[in-house]
Amino acid sequence: MTELDNTTEKKILDAAKVVFLEKGFDGARMQEIADEAKINKALLHYYFRCKDNLFNAIFQEAFQQFLPKVAEVMMTEKPLFEKIEFFIDNYITMLLNNPHLPGFIMHELNRNPGRIVNIIKSSGVKPEYLGIAIQKEVDAGLIIPIDPVHLIINMLGLCLFPIIGKPIITGFFFNGSTRAYQKFLSERKKEVTSFVINSIKKK
């Protein structure tokens, strides 16, 4: 960011991110974004002309944040188990800092799946990298064979669901106790890492 961080535009974007991520496009109100940014509603339109433009700016940024961590693990040259550990650790950390992110991305993509094609293109990530790393370990007899796509989806599901499913988990398993849920979350890195590695390690 070369510009000053306290410009009106930045304040609007910050506010819009809070509101959109919490309420989604349909649930968000321009008025609420204006309030959150402590400015007038008309200024939103002065800067972004319409709700759609503002939303797109937020979605773009959110998706960048959501995706790169998936990409990193594929790009590095580490051995597979380190790759997995690195990915899970980093990804869960990011999710803990952005708990609304996954639900927002999922919901908005399902609401408008066409959106994704433009965004994917500009990401330049190639899942093949992880495939190569996995094949190496299979050849060395270190792990059982597994389809790299399934492996990545497994890891994503294990990392994401505890965040998206907060209300269900809290309500259903912890009787509404947010503290118990937080404790549960703090165990996830260790739990997911060993769960994944156990499942692909040769017996």
Place this chain on the structure above:
Amino acid sequence: MTELDNTTEKKILDAAKVVFLEKGFDGARMQEIADEAKINKALLHYYFRCKDNLFNAIFQEAFQQFLPKVAEVMMTEKPLFEKIEFFIDNYITMLLNNPHLPGFIMHELNRNPGRIVNIIKSSGVKPEYLGIAIQKEVDAGLIIPIDPVHLIINMLGLCLFPIIGKPIITGFFFNGSTRAYQKFLSERKKEVTSFVINSIKKK
């Protein structure tokens, strides 16, 4: 259902389910529901008085559908591995038939977490059942120790994410090919089952 299935009320509920599950509460329009039910908008209000009432009817039913499968696995008396296999098979089958269900439930619960407390209460499910089954297997030395809550969340994440994440998976890993995504889904039962069992089986 003791009543006839083709009553107006049923037509409304069917239509509302389609629209709400696809668009969510905020994105759904009474007009669209009326169109889908091939009736007039005023009739919706005659039968349900307001959008909220109609939504609650749908949400209640959807949640019942979403939850019981989680409950079943805890209730049965089978050995653990059979329980797991049974659960994954049934749950993924249900999800394939109701692909919008998980995203709908997640989004609406996050939008209004208070909603869950009333619903959980009436379900009468106790996660302890699976805990007991797991402890049995641990004592018998058949599996490594694992927290039953983590195990259930792991299974849910592995089953649910491929459905909720359809646009991401299709766009990111399969270049937009829905056929490839469908093939991927058809492999999930086997994949998830062996993934889970491998991860907890003693080496």
Place this chain on the structure above:
DNA sequence: GTCTATATTGTGATAGAC
């Protein structure tokens, strides 16, 4: 650039005939 006031459209909900 920022504000107040206002236009314009969308949407949930009701009135009243049949």
Place this chain on the structure above:
DNA sequence: GTCTATCACAATATAGAC
């Protein structure tokens, strides 16, 4: 029970003063 017509208000967007 079902329809057409309409209300009332909420929400996006714009006009125009400063």
